[in-house]
Amino acid sequence: MRVGTRFLRKGCNMATYEGRSNWVGFFLVLPALLVLLILYVYPLILSIYSSFVHNGVVGLANYGKAFDLYGKDIFYTLFVTVVTVAFVFGVSIGVASYLRFKEWKFLDYMYRLPLFIPFLIVGHAMRVFLARHGLLNMIISKLTGIQNLPGLATDWVGLMLAFAWVLSPFAILIVLGAFKAIDDSYIEAALNLGSSKIKVVWDILIPLARPSIIVAFVLTFIRTISSLTIPLMVGPPKPTMLPVDMMFRINYYNDWGVANALGVVSYLIVIGFAMYYLRFMMVERGGLKH
Amino acid sequence: MKRRRVGLWLLKVAVICFVLFVIVGPLVGVVLWSFAIKWYWPHLVPQVMGVKYWVDVFQRGRVLDSILLSLEIASIVVVLSLVIASPAAYGFSRYKLPLEKFLLVIFLMPQAFPQLPIFINIAAVFARHSLTGNMWGIIFVHTMASLVFSVWIITATFRSIPEELEQAALNLGASRLKTFFTITLPLAIPGLIASAIFVFLWSMGEFTGAFFIGAPYIQTAPVMMYTAAMGYNMQTASVVALILMVPAIFFMIIIEKYLKAEYIGGLGG
Numbered sequence: 146m147r148v149g150t151r152f153l154r155k156g157c158n159m160a161t162y163e164g165r166s167n168w169v170g171f172f173l174v175l176p177a178l179l180v181l182l183i184l185y186v187y188p189l190i191l192s193i194y195s196s197f198v199h200n201g202v203v204g205l206a207n208y209g210k211a212f213d214l215y216g217k218d219i220f221y222t223l224f225v226t227v228v229t230v231a232f233v234f235g236v237s238i239g240v241a242s243y244l245r246f247k248e249w250k251f252l253d254y255m256y257r258l259p260l261f262i263p264f265l266i267v268g269h270a271m272r273v274f275l276a277r278h279g280l281l282n283m284i285i286s287k288l289t290g291i292q293n294l295p296g297l298a299t300d301w302v303g304l305m306l307a308f309a310w311v312l313s314p315f316a317i318l319i320v321l322g323a324f325k326a327i328d329d330s331y332i333e334a335a336l337n338l339g340s341s342k343i344k345v346v347w348d349i350l351i352p353l354a355r356p357s358i359i360v361a362f363v364l365t366f367i368r369t370i371s372s373l374t375i376p377l378m379v380g381p382p383k384p385t386m387l388p389v390d391m392m393f394r395i396n397y398y399n400d401w402g403v404a405n406a407l408g409v410v411s412y413l414i415v416i417g418f419a420m421y422y423l424r425f426m427m428v429e430r431g432g433l434k435h
Numbered sequence: 436m437k438r439r440r441v442g443l444w445l446l447k448v449a450v451i452c453f454v455l456f457v458i459v460g461p462l463v464g465v466v467l468w469s470f471a472i473k474w475y476w477p478h479l480v481p482q483v484m485g486v487k488y489w490v491d492v493f494q495r496g497r498v499l500d501s502i503l504l505s506l507e508i509a510s511i512v513v514v515l516s517l518v519i520a521s522p523a524a525y526g527f528s529r530y531k532l533p534l535e536k537f538l539l540v541i542f543l544m545p546q547a548f549p550q551l552p553i554f555i556n557i558a559a560v561f562a563r564h565s566l567t568g569n570m571w572g573i574i575f576v577h578t579m580a581s582l583v584f585s586v587w588i589i590t591a592t593f594r595s596i597p598e599e600l601e602q603a604a605l606n607l608g609a610s611r612l613k614t615f616f617t618i619t620l621p622l623a624i625p626g627l628i629a630s631a632i633f634v635f636l637w638s639m640g641e642f643t644g645a646f647f648i649g650a651p652y653i654q655t656a657p658v659m660m661y662t663a664a665m666g667y668n669m670q671t672a673s674v675v676a677l678i679l680m681v682p683a684i685f686f687m688i689i690i691e692k693y694l695k696a697e698y699i700g701g702l703g704g
Contacts, residue, residue, distance in 0.1 A: 191560070364546075372644050426543050
């Protein structure tokens with residue numbers, strides 16, 4: 146009997162444990178929240194505020210200057226980012242589809258190799274690999290006899306390839322995860338009815354995995370457009386990606402206003418994608434209880 | 436029939452060569468440079484190779500110091516990050532939080548927006564409090580930036596532990612705290628270790644924050660590597676790059692289970 150009441154009492158506790166708003170949980174989150182408020186939200190607000198301040202006057206002067214000086218770079222940044230996303234899309238759908246149909250340990254390990262390599266080091270490796278007298282050109286020259294190949298390392302193509310090299314693994318990981326979550330029976334049914342594998346990918350796998358695929362490309366877009374280190378190491382000296390412009394604006398001109406204006410421009414470019422990502426994470430994977 | 440099999444086999448070999456070339460090729464370049472003493476076009480491998488630059492890096496003060504500094508920063512960041520992220524992750528996984536939507540947005544936002552403007556403005560704030568050119572400035576920034584993914588990795592870990600186990604302990608009279616330390620925490624250790632290694636590697640390789648907050652007085656290994664590469668000191672840059680890269684590749688192979696790409700999307704930079 147005593148055991149019984151004790152169980153009941155604890156049982157009541159359990160109810161509040163799972164119950165409505167609970168401030169114990171909030172206090173557990175509080176330290177991390179404070180760190181983010183002080184070191185993320187405050188600088189974020191500051192970056193937006195200082196983008197409007199020019200010589201102590203609030204206005205749009207920084208934006209005018211930013212568009213005058215870096216208008217071309219804004220388009221270049223968008224161009225490189227869109228081409229990178231398209232390239233990563235092709236590679237990741239291809240590899241993920243192949244691995245969905247057929248297990249191949251070699252490719253499975255290979256595609257993930259670049260995952261955690263710091264971007265700066267990827268930039269360095271690509272700068273060496275794609276240089277005019279780099280390993281790639283050397284091997285092509287040896288195999289084909291063609292001399293005087295262009296150095297991709299100082300070209301936007303090289304920059305795009307460097308991004309694709311390090312970002313494709315993430316996209317493949319997300320897309321393949323979504324493909325694997327799709328039940329075999331759908332695929333087998335379609336194959337039995339005579340569909341080709343390409344048709345299965347296009348008509349079944351991609352539509353069913355659509356939210357994850359979109360997230361993969363939203364993340365690819367955001368990471369490409371925000372990367373400082375890769376365009377710092379690879380790509381032409383002019384035009385450059387926005388983060389490099391921000392860095393030069395500060396290091397060489399000590400001009401924080403224009404740098405922050407460029408920062409806000411990059412926020413505005415990604416804001417639609419960022420919203421999609423936030424909504425996806427909150428609904429599908431985020432912290433909400435099921 | 437036989438001819439077709441040979442054809443398929445050749446195709447497979449060609450695909451393997453291509454994949455190896457694309458994935459491993461760029462890394463091989465770095466390895467070759469790190470051992471190159473003399474390397475002129477159009478030689479496929481350096482004419483003179485040796486461990487000169489490796490010995491240099493481990494003997495010469497400046498480069499070695501930067502690596503040791505990075506190790507020190509990364510170790511402190513791991514501890515801070517785990518101590519702050521674990522309770523938060525437990526909160527996210529087990530409680531219905533007030534203002535939950537707001538909290539989720541704050542904890543997901545750094546992944547969704549470019550971080551460079553944040554680093555720049557933190558540098559401006561830190562400059563006023565003499566935290567630039569200071570190891571602790573970098574540690575604070577790395578802790579903040581790593582929280583965003585360590586919280587989600589650990590939340591996923593806690594969520595994978597059945598709540599019934601905790602309820603059983605609570606029903607038998609254990610306190611909430613005791614339940615956490617005897618039931619939940621031991622089961623979560625693999626996830627915590629994964630998160631720790633992750634944060635460690637990320638902090639070791641982080642350039643942007645370390646550059647803006649540490650420069651010019653403090654050079655972490657990636658900043659050192661950047662300086663060397665920009666000065667066309669390819670060998671030193673390659674040695675440092677390899678030291679930072681090898682653990683990352685090794686970790687990737689053993690970590691498989693904890694890979695949740697959506698949570699670690701904001702890595703790099």
